[in-house]
Structures are given as C-alpha cells and as structure tokens.
Amino acid sequence: MIEVRQLKKQFGTQPILDGVDLRIESGESAVIIGRSGGGKSVLLKHLIGLLQPDAGEVLVDGENITHMNERQLLAVREKFGMVFQGAALFDSMTVEENVAFPLIRKKKYSAAEIGKRVAEALDVVDLPGTEKKKPAELSGGMRKRVGLARAIIYEPRFLLYDEPTTGLDPIVSDSIDQLIIRVRDHFKVTSVVVTHDMRSARRVGNKVFLLHAKKIYASGAPEEIFTSTDAVVRQFIDGVADAKETIL
Amino acid sequence: MNFLARTWVGEWLTGLGRIAVMSRDAVMSLLTLKVTWKDLVYQIYFIGIKSQSVVLVTGAFTGMVLTAQTYFQFHKVKMDTATLAVVGVSMCSELGPVLTALMVAGRVGAAIAAEIGTMRVTEQIDALRTLATHPVDYLVVPRLLAATIALPLLTIESIMLGIGSGYVVGVYLLGIDPTYLWFNMLKYTGNIDLEIGLVKSFVYGGIIALVGCYKGMSCGMGAEGVGRATTEAVVYSSIAILITNFFLTLVLQHIALMLL
Ligand SMILES: Nc1ncnc2c1ncn2[C@@H]1O[C@H](COP(=O)(O)OP(=O)(O)OP(=O)(O)O)[C@@H](O)[C@H]1O
Ligand SMILES: [Mg+2]
Numbered sequence: 001m002i003e004v005r006q007l008k009k010q011f012g013t014q015p016i017l018d019g020v021d022l023r024i025e026s027g028e029s030a031v032i033i034g035r036s037g038g039g040k041s042v043l044l045k046h047l048i049g050l051l052q053p054d055a056g057e058v059l060v061d062g063e064n065i066t067h068m069n070e071r072q073l074l075a076v077r078e079k080f081g082m083v084f085q086g087a088a089l090f091d092s093m094t095v096e097e098n099v100a101f102p103l104i105r106k107k108k109y110s111a112a113e114i115g116k117r118v119a120e121a122l123d124v125v126d127l128p129g130t131e132k133k134k135p136a137e138l139s140g141g142m143r144k145r146v147g148l149a150r151a152i153i154y155e156p157r158f159l160l161y162d163e164p165t166t167g168l169d170p171i172v173s174d175s176i177d178q179l180i181i182r183v184r185d186h187f188k189v190t191s192v193v194v195t196h197d198m199r200s201a202r203r204v205g206n207k208v209f210l211l212h213a214k215k216i217y218a219s220g221a222p223e224e225i226f227t228s229t230d231a232v233v234r235q236f237i238d239g240v241a242d243a244k245e246t247i248l
Numbered sequence: 249m250n251f252l253a254r255t256w257v258g259e260w261l262t263g264l265g266r267i268a269v270m271s272r273d274a275v276m277s278l279l280t281l282k283v284t285w286k287d288l289v290y291q292i293y294f295i296g297i298k299s300q301s302v303v304l305v306t307g308a309f310t311g312m313v314l315t316a317q318t319y320f321q322f323h324k325v326k327m328d329t330a331t332l333a334v335v336g337v338s339m340c341s342e343l344g345p346v347l348t349a350l351m352v353a354g355r356v357g358a359a360i361a362a363e364i365g366t367m368r369v370t371e372q373i374d375a376l377r378t379l380a381t382h383p384v385d386y387l388v389v390p391r392l393l394a395a396t397i398a399l400p401l402l403t404i405e406s407i408m409l410g411i412g413s414g415y416v417v418g419v420y421l422l423g424i425d426p427t428y429l430w431f432n433m434l435k436y437t438g439n440i441d442l443e444i445g446l447v448k449s450f451v452y453g454g455i456i457a458l459v460g461c462y463k464g465m466s467c468g469m470g471a472e473g474v475g476r477a478t479t480e481a482v483v484y485s486s487i488a489i490l491i492t493n494f495f496l497t498l499v500l501q502h503i504a505l506m507l508l
Contacts, residue, residue, distance in 0.1 A: 147375075
C-alpha cells in the first residue's frame with residue numbers, strides 16, 4: 001500500500017505540488033493522468049524517495065519514508081521498480097549489463113541464472129537479440145523497453161511506470177499495456193502508471209487519479225472518471241484545448 | 249552577516265559541508281568493504297595507466313629544469329655537487345607530489361566530474377538509487393580508493409624520473425662530477441622526504457576523487473551544468489591541493505622533527 005498525505009513540493013519559488021493526497025492499495029493498479037508539466041513525474045519520484053517533500057508524508061506499507069536517510073531508503077526501494085520517462089539506462093553498459101545490473105548487485109545469483117533471466121526479460125519486452133548493443137544504438141522506444149526489462153527482472157512488489165507507452169507505436173504500446181496487466185496479475189504487483197494515453201489508462205487502471213492545479217482533482221474507478229461530467233475532467237479526457245478559464 | 253550568508257560564503261560553506269558528508273559516507277562504505285573489485289581495477293587502470301604520459305613528461309622536465317636552475321645559482325658559490333641534493337629533496341617532498349596531483353586533477357578530476365555529472369542529468373543516478381544501489385558505494389568509493397592507490401605510485405614514478413633526468417642533465421650537459429653529485433643527493437635526501445611526499449600524494453588522491461565526485465553529483469541541469477561541474481572540479485581540486493600542501497608541509501615537517 002502506498003499512501004501520500006498532504007504532500008507539498010516546490011522548486012525554488014515555483015510550487016509544483018500543493019497538498020496531494022492519494023492512497024493506492026496493494027495489488028491495485030493506479031493510473032495518474034494530468035497535464036504535461038503538471039508534476040506527475042515529480043509525484044512519482046516522491047513515492048520512491050528520490051525526492052524529499054517540503055511538507056506532508058509518504059507511507060509505504062504503513063512505513064513513513066519521508067524522513068529516512070538514503071541508506072534506510074535503499075531497503076525500502078528493494079520493493080520497488082521504476083521505469084523512467086527517459087529510460088535512464090546506464091550508457092556505459094550494454095543492454096544485457098543494464099538488465100542484469102539489479103541481479104548482479106544482489107550477489108546471490110549465478111552467472112548462468114542471470115543470463116537466463118536477462119534473456120527471458122528481453123523476450124518479454126520483445127527485444128531479443130539486442131543484448132550486446134549499447135543504449136546509444138537503440139531507438140527511444142527500444143530504450144524504454146530495456147528500462148522496463150530492467151525494472152521487472154527482480155520482480156519487485158511495486159512498479160512505477162513514468163509514461164511507459166509514450167513514443168511507442170500502437171502495437172508495441174498495446175503489448176506494453178498487456179505486459180503491465182500481466183505483471184500485475186501474475187506477481188500481485190502494485191502498479192502506478194503515469195500516462196497521457198487515455199486508451200491505455202482505461203485498460204490498465206483500476207483506479208484513476210487526475211492531477212490538476214497541484215492537487216489530486218478527481219479520483220475513482222476508470223468508469224467513473226471517464227463518464228464524469230465535471231468540466232475539467234471532461235476537457236482532459238476528451239483532449240479539448242479551448243476554454244482557458246476552466247484550466248486555470 | 250546575514251548578507252554574507254546569502255552570498256557565496258553561505259554557498260561555499262554548504263558545499264564544504266556536503267563534501268564532508270559524502271566523504272563520511274564513502275569512508276563508512278569502505279569500512280564495510282562493499283567495493284566491487286572489477287570497478288576498482290578499472291578505475292586504477294583509468295587513473296593510473298592512462299595518466300602515464302602526463303606524469304612522465306611532468307616529472308622529467310621538472311627535474312631537468314630544477315637541476316639546471318639550481319646549478320646556475322650554486323655554481324656561483326662553487327657548490328656544484330650539491331645540485332642534485334636540492335633536486336632530490338624538493339622532488340620528493342614538494343614538486344613530485346604537487347605537480348603530479350595537479351596534472352592528475354586536470355585529467356582525472358575533470359573526467360570524473362563529467363562522467364558523474366552526465367549520469368546525473370540523464371537520471372542515471374536516480375536509476376541507480378531505485379535499483380537499491382547507493383551512488384556513493386557504486387560511484388564514489390571505487391574512484392576514491394583507486395585515486396588514493398594510484399597517486400602515490402604515480403608520484404614515486406615522477407620523483408624517480410625527475411631525479412634521474414636531473415642527474416643526466418647535471419652530468420652530461422652541465423659537466424658536474426657524477427660521483428659526488430650522486431653521493432650528496434643520497435646523503436641529503438632522507439627517507440623522511442620520500443615519506444612526506446607519499447603521505448601528501450595519498451591526501452591529494454583523496455581530494456581529486458572527492459571533489460570530482462562531489463562536483464559531478466551536485467551538477468546543474470543540462471550540458472551547461474556538466475561543463476561547469478567539470479571546470480569547477482579542476483579549479484577547486486587544484487586550489488585545494490595547493491592550500492593543503494602548505495599546511496601539510498608544516499605539519500609533516502613538525503612530525504618528522506619530533507620523530508627524529
Ligand atoms: N529537478 C527539478 N528542478 C526544478 N524544477 C523541476 C525539477 N523537476 C521538475 N521540475 C519542474 O516541475 C514541473 C513538473 O515537472 P514534471 O516532470 O513532474 O511534469 P510531468 O507532469 O511529468 O510532465 P510530462 O507529462 O511532460 O512528463 C515542471 O514545471 C518542471 O519544470
Ligand atoms: Mg513526466
């Protein structure tokens with residue numbers, strides 16, 4: 001379970017999040033939608049302790065991670081996997097070494113086992129045969145999928161996806177959605193997906209949060225949100241760009 | 249005072265504090281021996297082997313010019329054969345460690361800051377953290393260890409080369425009597441001078457690695473941030489080396505006097 005209470009964060013003088021509350025139950029898959037630049041990535045980074053809030057708290061399985069130091073956080077982060085918006089692959093390593101990294105760091109797997117699991121993970125994200133390539137030789141979408149393979153290989157209990165399907169073609173996007181659902185149901189993973197893709201939000205989410213005006217503006221089951229009559233929610237879902245006043 | 253705290257003084261003190269915290273983390277992590285041997289060996293290779301040409305040229309030419317200049321002055325008072333003794337002492341305790349450290353700061357300190365800075369702006373450091381890896385364990389410790397191992401070795405090399413090339417210049421170019429030249433050098437250059445040099449180079453290795461890592465880790469956003477971090481790493485570590493050198497000389501000489 002992940003719980004966020006009255007989270008506030010500002011960079012310099014610019015407030016990004018101002019009193020965010022949300023609660024994600026174990027096994028649930030939550031989708032966070034919101035405007036570009038609205039602070040979704042910032043919120044996601046708070047869930048795993050990459051950023052420290054100015055005020056408010058974040059609880060993981062009931063444990064307050066807000067005031068933990070980096071070493072204490074490492075133990076908490078073992079439960080987490082994160083797929084970064086920009087993939088964040090280690091560019092000095094090959095694809096294979098990137099994906100194997102979390103297993104090698106744990107020091108309890110044999111080389112053969114690591115090799116087998118890397119091959120499996122790359123197969124799952126539909127990238128067989130790229131083992132020896134460097135991240136710079138891959139396309140943006142391929143990099144993102146390597147990032148996904150790196151996050152799922154150690155079977156974490158929480159998976160945070162920052163726009164996993166942005167920039168991918170519809171077929172691969174669809175297979176990533178399927179993968180998110182499969183991982184969720186198979187390993188009982190709690191997933192948090194930040195996305196702009198309404199189709200994918202509808203498909204993978206069983207709870208949707210709309211981040212708007214520095215707060216969670218609306219939350220609920222996908223059917224509730226997608227049938228909502230609220231102007232702000234409708235505008236976001238239908239993707240209408242007029243009526244500036246309702247946005248602001 | 250408030251005014252001062254808000255300007256560079258405050259920033260500078262904050263920076264010092266952060267480096268101190270990072271050093272503590274690095275030392276704690278060293279004590280638990282979590283270092284990966286493969287990374288350590290690679291870093292020693294990168295810092296030690298790849299700095300060879302720079303260190304060799306620096307050591308040789310410093311020794312040569314020092315010999316020539318000392319000879320020109322000493323010749324006036326007929327102390328020709330004491331030339332290499334001066335070269336020996338100053339190469340061992342001052343010039344060897346300081347010049348080697350300055351050259352390595354320019355090459356390695358910059359590379360460390362650029363590499364870690366790029367990792368930071370491309371979120372690779374955040375990725376490390378999500379993969380339950382402390383950036384200090386994984387990035388700082390191998391570099392710190394490698395630099396403190398490699399720098400004394402590089403310094404010995406540069407001292408040997410400096411004295412050797414000084415001897416060659418003294419004997420073959422300036423025509424000083426070889427036997428007395430060498431004898432006086434051995435007589436006046438004590439083990440203690442070499443030991444002081446090695447202690448210094450160990451400290452400078454630490455400074456180069458820590459400043460480089462710190463500047464990389466606290467790098468600003470974008471390509472500009474990386475550029476700045478690189479420059480600052482070189483400038484700050486060079487300044488720190490020069491300032492530390494003065495105090496280390498005082499302290500180490502004092503200790504040497506007490507021991508003898
Ligand atoms: N490290 C940082 N320092 C300063 N400002 C930041 C930092 N990270 C994010 N911001 C600011 O926070 C705001 C929200 O950024 P964030 O990346 O969370 O947006 P987002 O909702 O993920 O957008 P997108 O959908 O485009 O990814 C932006 O205005 C950005 O400029
Ligand atoms: Mg984002």
